[in-house]
Amino acid sequence: MGITRRIFVVGGAILGGTTLAGLGIGTGYLSTIDVEGMTPSAGEGGSVNLNTWINIGTDDVITIHVPFLEMGQGTHTGLAQLVAEELELDLAAGNVRVMHPEQEFSAHTNWAMFLNKRPQEMTGPVSWYAKRFMATMKLSATGGSTAVVGSWDAMRQAGAVAREMLRTAAAEHLKADPAGLQLEHGVFKTADGSQSVSFGKIAQAAAKLQPPSQVALKPASEFKVIGQPVPRVDVPGKIVGAGRFGIDVRLPDMVFATVRQAPVFGATIAGVNDEAARATRGVIDVIKSGDAVIVIADNTWRAFQAADALEITYDAPGKPAADDYLADIAARMAKTEPTQTQSQGDAAKALAASEKTVEAEYRTPFLAHATLEPMNTTVLWKKDDTVEVWAPTQSAAMTRQVIEKIGGAESIKVHVTLAGGGFGRRAEKNFTVHAAIAAKAHRGRPVQLTWSRAEDMQHDVYRPAAIAKMKAGLSANGQLMALETTIGTHSVMGSFLPRNMDMASLSADPSTLEGIAHTPYQISDRALSVIELETPVPLGFWRSVGHSNNAFFAESMVDECAHAAGNDPMTFRLANVDLEKPRHKLVLEALRDKANWQGPGGNGKGRGIALHESFRSTVGMVIDVEVDDDKQVALKRVVAVIDCGAVINPRLVEAQVQGAILFGLTAASFGRIDFADGKVEQDNFDGYDMLKLATAPAIEVHLMVNAELPGGVGEPGTPPAAPALVNAIFAATGERIRQLPVSQSGFTV
Amino acid sequence: MVTLTINGEQRDFDVEVEMPLLWVLRDVANLTGTKFGCGAGLCGACSVLVDGEITRSCITPVEGVLNSDIRTIESLATADKLSAVQQAWAEIEVPQCGYCQPGMIMAVTALLAETPKPSDQDIDAAITNICRCGTYDRIRKGIHRAAEIVAAS
Numbered sequence: 001m002g003i004t005r006r007i008f009v010v011g012g013a014i015l016g017g018t019t020l021a022g023l024g025i026g027t028g029y030l031s032t033i034d035v036e037g038m039t040p041s042a043g044e045g046g047s048v049n050l051n052t053w054i055n056i057g058t059d060d061v062i063t064i065h066v067p068f069l070e071m072g073q074g075t076h077t078g079l080a081q082l083v084a085e086e087l088e089l090d091l092a093a094g095n096v097r098v099m100h101p102e103q104e105f106s107a108h109t110n111w112a113m114f115l116n117k118r119p120q121e122m123t124g125p126v127s128w129y130a131k132r133f134m135a136t137m138k139l140s141a142t143g144g145s146t147a148v149v150g151s152w153d154a155m156r157q158a159g160a161v162a163r164e165m166l167r168t169a170a171a172e173h174l175k176a177d178p179a180g181l182q183l184e185h186g187v188f189k190t191a192d193g194s195q196s197v198s199f200g201k202i203a204q205a206a207a208k209l210q211p212p213s214q215v216a217l218k219p220a221s222e223f224k225v226i227g228q229p230v231p232r233v234d235v236p237g238k239i240v241g242a243g244r245f246g247i248d249v250r251l252p253d254m255v256f257a258t259v260r261q262a263p264v265f266g267a268t269i270a271g272v273n274d275e276a277a278r279a280t281r282g283v284i285d286v287i288k289s290g291d292a293v294i295v296i297a298d299n300t301w302r303a304f305q306a307a308d309a310l311e312i313t314y315d316a317p318g319k320p321a322a323d324d325y326l327a328d329i330a331a332r333m334a335k336t337e338p339t340q341t342q343s344q345g346d347a348a349k350a351l352a353a354s355e356k357t358v359e360a361e362y363r364t365p366f367l368a369h370a371t372l373e374p375m376n377t378t379v380l381w382k383k384d385d386t387v388e389v390w391a392p393t394q395s396a397a398m399t400r401q402v403i404e405k406i407g408g409a410e411s412i413k414v415h416v417t418l419a420g421g422g423f424g425r426r427a428e429k430n431f432t433v434h435a436a437i438a439a440k441a442h443r444g445r446p447v448q449l450t451w452s453r454a455e456d457m458q459h460d461v462y463r464p465a466a467i468a469k470m471k472a473g474l475s476a477n478g479q480l481m482a483l484e485t486t487i488g489t490h491s492v493m494g495s496f497l498p499r500n501m502d503m504a505s506l507s508a509d510p511s512t513l514e515g516i517a518h519t520p521y522q523i524s525d526r527a528l529s530v531i532e533l534e535t536p537v538p539l540g541f542w543r544s545v546g547h548s549n550n551a552f553f554a555e556s557m558v559d560e561c562a563h564a565a566g567n568d569p570m571t572f573r574l575a576n577v578d579l580e581k582p583r584h585k586l587v588l589e590a591l592r593d594k595a596n597w598q599g600p601g602g603n604g605k606g607r608g609i610a611l612h613e614s615f616r617s618t619v620g621m622v623i624d625v626e627v628d629d630d631k632q633v634a635l636k637r638v639v640a641v642i643d644c645g646a647v648i649n650p651r652l653v654e655a656q657v658q659g660a661i662l663f664g665l666t667a668a669s670f671g672r673i674d675f676a677d678g679k680v681e682q683d684n685f686d687g688y689d690m691l692k693l694a695t696a697p698a699i700e701v702h703l704m705v706n707a708e709l710p711g712g713v714g715e716p717g718t719p720p721a722a723p724a725l726v727n728a729i730f731a732a733t734g735e736r737i738r739q740l741p742v743s744q745s746g747f748t749v
Numbered sequence: 750m751v752t753l754t755i756n757g758e759q760r761d762f763d764v765e766v767e768m769p770l771l772w773v774l775r776d777v778a779n780l781t782g783t784k785f786g787c788g789a790g791l792c793g794a795c796s797v798l799v800d801g802e803i804t805r806s807c808i809t810p811v812e813g814v815l816n817s818d819i820r821t822i823e824s825l826a827t828a829d830k831l832s833a834v835q836q837a838w839a840e841i842e843v844p845q846c847g848y849c850q851p852g853m854i855m856a857v858t859a860l861l862a863e864t865p866k867p868s869d870q871d872i873d874a875a876i877t878n879i880c881r882c883g884t885y886d887r888i889r890k891g892i893h894r895a896a897e898i899v900a901a902s
Binding site: 071072073074231232234235236237238239240241242243244245247248250256281299300301304370371372373374418419420421422423450452453651655658659660661662663666684685686690691692693694696698699 | 764765768769771772775776777779780781782783784785786787788789791792794821822823825826831835838839842843844845846847848849850851854872873874876877878879880881882883884885886887888889
């Protein structure tokens with residue numbers, strides 16, 4: 001999701017100045033970084049936190065803290081498996097509880113996000129200082145497909161360190177040899193089985209021990225939990241209606257609220273007539289706040305009714321979004337200097353020397369996240385100014401900062417609930433602000449504020465629209481020689497930072513380049529320019545962020561080149577794939593075999609390929625479509641191959657890849673946000689359609705087996721979906737779609 | 750004051766007759782298993798059974814269900830036994846975020862009551878709920894599995 005690539009740049013500027021000092025410090029300090037977060041502390045109710053991730057209760061219940069939002073990706077199961085492996089636990093045994101921690105953790109729980117590096121790569125004094133600096137901040141956040149990447153070593157170490165501390169305490173307690181103790185289900189037994197002691201009885205003693213600074217982690221050959229399709233810990237509650245999402249929080253004396261925000265971004269309220277709203281049954285208060293009006297009532301429906309009865313007038317907005325925003329991007333691209341450029345070799349010269357050139361322009365729209373659980377937050381601002389928040393948030397830290405900015409809170413506790421989908425939407429402050437304002441105005445009563453679906457769709461933080469102008473050169477034997485790309489788009493970070501972090505906008509956002517600065521192919525001469533244009537439309541991290549646009553551009557162009565070269569799209573990719581990254585070729589070969597590739601087809605039946613690396617994983621997919629004479633498209637079947645390195649839970653990976661592909665196919669089929677007079681037109685799922693059972697294809701997912709470090713799996717399935725679809729439609733019909741969604745070209749999925 | 754029969758229990762609610770059943774369930778009766786997704790009958794997250802018929806409660810004013818048997822997700826399992834659909838959902842591990850699943854499970858429960866052994870075409874026609882996580886593959890498998898469980902019992 002990329003929140004913190006930028007935070008790191010800010011941190012990095014500070015760190016740069018301290019690097020020299022860091023070089024003077026000996027390596028003795030550096031060795032401690034591997035056990036960050038391992039200091040024991042007292043937990044609630046006599047329990048013991050053996051380290052950041054593991055709590056042992058006096059009742060022998062072992063709680064594994066997973067400091068990531070469970071929004072469907074299975075993170076509470078997958079990451080708990082890492083601890084369970086080393087602590088010899090069975091997640092289904094009944095003595096293990098997995099939960100989002102109630103206290104906020106610092107950046108050490110996910111260096112992969114906050115420093116944008118694998119923890120294993122963080123060696124040397126600069127990393128040491130970066131970690132010291134970041135560890136002083138409460139910075140928990142979920143995104144960027146980083147949870148597994150950042151936790152792979154840390155949570156296994158947490159399990160191993162806790163196990164060895166408990167073992168020492170158990171040996172002491174049993175007066176036995178620690179090496180001879182057997183561990184199972186939270187109980188140590190002597191070798192002869194005559195004596196035993198459970199975790200709960202020795203946790204206090206274990207917490208007094210010095211955490212070992214070195215513990216050997218199990219080799220993969222000894223894994224019993226990692227790599228297994230361990231059942232999800234959240235499923236039992238979710239199938240009986242007991243899963244507690246943010247919107248399900250119920251507290252004594254709670255009131256229900258909603259909000260109406262200015263329909264045109266940036267407009268301000270000129271006047272509010274709330275007479276009818278206040279006369280609505282059950283209405284408790286109407287509060288004007290900035291560009292929004294909050295209605296509080298005794299249930300959500302009455303709040304909605306009263307909000308409908310508001311008469312709000314707005315000052316003429318200064319900068320409404322352009323109705324024809326793609327034409328606007330095209331016009332401004334022509335007269336704006338690039339904000340970022342990258343090149344390798346001499347693309348212009350190589351294009352001039354090419355046997356054949358292929359030129360195309362691709363266009364993508366703004367997109368909404370449309371999580372099924374609409375935006376909501378519950379806030380209790382107590383009369384003593386202690387504040388509790390319940391939120392389905394991708395960042396408890398950001399949620400806390402909302403309260404801090406409002407001011408006047410003595411203390412703040414953020415309870416992270418389950419989330420009904422996230423996709424990047426919940427890494428944002430705007431769904432908490434109005435709940436907090438309402439709660440502060442009604443201290444002592446919990447306020448749950450829920451957005452209507454229209455509010456959710458019209459006040460999202462959108463995936464930016466983009467235009468790519470591309471020119472590729474082919475050699476006489478059909479090899480890719482050169483690629484020139486100019487992208488006109490908007491900067492997500494440039495929108496996110498001022499809105500959420502009170503930080504200045506930035507002129508260069510790495511997410512506008514991601515997925516196109518590097519492609520899986522060997523192209524010796526390349527030039528890339530990105531023109532980041534201002535927009536009044538608020539932008540956010542939409543599942544796979546810049547990759548969602550750039551993979552469509554890159555993999556459409558590669559397909560066009562294959563056609564121009566008169567080559568089969570699979571053969572062409574195999575002939576051009578970058579051999580310096582052998583894993584890409586292996587994915588393609590596996591895909592060719594698993595999909596039983598016999599060519600792209602034709603005459604209404606087409607197969608389309610796409611291959612894309614993102615978030616430290618690579619996904620290749622083939623989609624089969626059938627297209628009739630009325631341009632009705634049936635999505636028949638998808639075969640996908642993912643190389644995400646080590647797999648913690650194959651069932652979770654399969655589900656994430658399927659879901660990410662459907663997320664991408666839904667957007668490519670229907671997704672488009674339109675503006676009329678600066679206001680978002682779509683207000684519900686009838687105007688912003690989704691794939692359903694009847695239209696969604698079956699998706700077969702194959703996992704590459706290797707011993708590489710794990711990559712992300714939440715997002716990498718999304719980027720290849722759109723290009724695979726348009727490539728398949730081209731194969732079926734000969735019509736090349738260069739603008740998403742495909743419905744813009746008259747195709748109906 | 751309106752009287753509703755929810756999960757076999759008669760309860761009185763001091764609400765307007767035009768209030769949608771969804772909000773009476775969630776905000777007044779505190780039965781939060783039934784979800785709010787769209788408020789327009791489009792996504793199916795609010796699906797409940799009304800006299801056995803699948804019903805989108807977000808667009809169903811309570812005046813239309815005053816004398817009906819209303820069943821929500823909370824009613825399907827007994828203390829020690831999941832319903833056939835829930836068993837299949839657990840076995841196939843259908844949910845991801847799970848927000849749509851109460852509505853899905855209710856819709857599938859209604860489908861199987863009507864069509865004990867549905868074909869894929871039956872499923873496509875009957876289940877029009879939205880799952881944003883994309884669990885459709887497993888929903889389909891779950892429906893076929895639930896049909897087997899029902900048939901075997």
